[in-house]
Amino acid sequence: MPSSLQSTHEIDLPLIDISQFPQDFDEQEVNRLQYLPGLAKLSDACKEWGFFLLVNHGVPQELLQKVQTVSRDLLSMPAEVKDRVTGCNPIDSYYRSPNYESIRFINIANSDSAGEMSPKIWPQKESSYCCETLGTYAVCLSNLAQKIIKMILASLGLDVDSFYRADFEICSSVLRVNGYSSNEKSIGEEALLAHTDPVCLTILYQDDVGGLQIRSKEGNWFTVKPRSHSFVVNVGDCLKAWSNGRYRSAEHRVVYTGWKDRMSIGLFYVFPDDAQIWAPTELVDEENPRRYKPFINSQLKHEIRTNKEDKEKATALERFAGI
């Protein structure tokens, strides 16, 4: 077993209780004062880790159970069934390597991408139940993502309403179901290589198998222990650039932990391909000089996709847009 992968410590990520924040932050500072301790905690988490655990998120337990069942069913389909949706971009896609596979639904909260894909996978009578479950879950998590973005804007000391409307209202959601099949030989090996998420924000459900690791500022790897009734939330490259580097987009990876298959479901909140990412002047000052050139979202994605060296993917933003 590679020792560098094995020797990690567990980390208790900061817990952010989202129920303490209102759906919309009022412009008036006075209304914001009561939320300041919570916002400071959020800000510290985003600066220190770029990751936090979201609790009291309000997603019904029943819906979470349903989406897990549908996702497990999806992953357990025979390979030739899942292959039917391989390369069906831009609607959907399926990726498979020996011990890892992922099924992706683009713009799922605002379109019927699950509906278009599902007849290729499920028999007719199950199809509508499955895509309705995935769609409902995606809508629910997109609403959560919107609230988190507003909390993040408030934690940066910005006027929530105007920045949200100007730059974030255009975001959409991609849902990805990840399956990791384990076997004796793979324990301790990297299942998903170290990367940063080239998105605005990620909300991840991970099951109880574990294996998610994140990299600290100092470059050490820490394991994020699964915690029931919570989501792992992380800042992506685009939000890092938009915040003028104030918030981290931390490297993370998945390492096989045991015999049991693992599943995670990621909701990626993404800017449109043609969106320009450019930090507002409010986040630029003498202490925090501008760190990134303006760039178009699709250009960053292209840079990451075409980079041959896997280990360099995590630093794509710095190379591509760093000043």
Ligand SMILES: O=C(O)CCC(=O)C(=O)O
């Ligand atoms: O499966 C996980 O825990 C992490 C997945 C991930 O990092 C991703 O899909 O970008």
Ligand SMILES: [Fe+2]
């Ligand atoms: Fe990721």
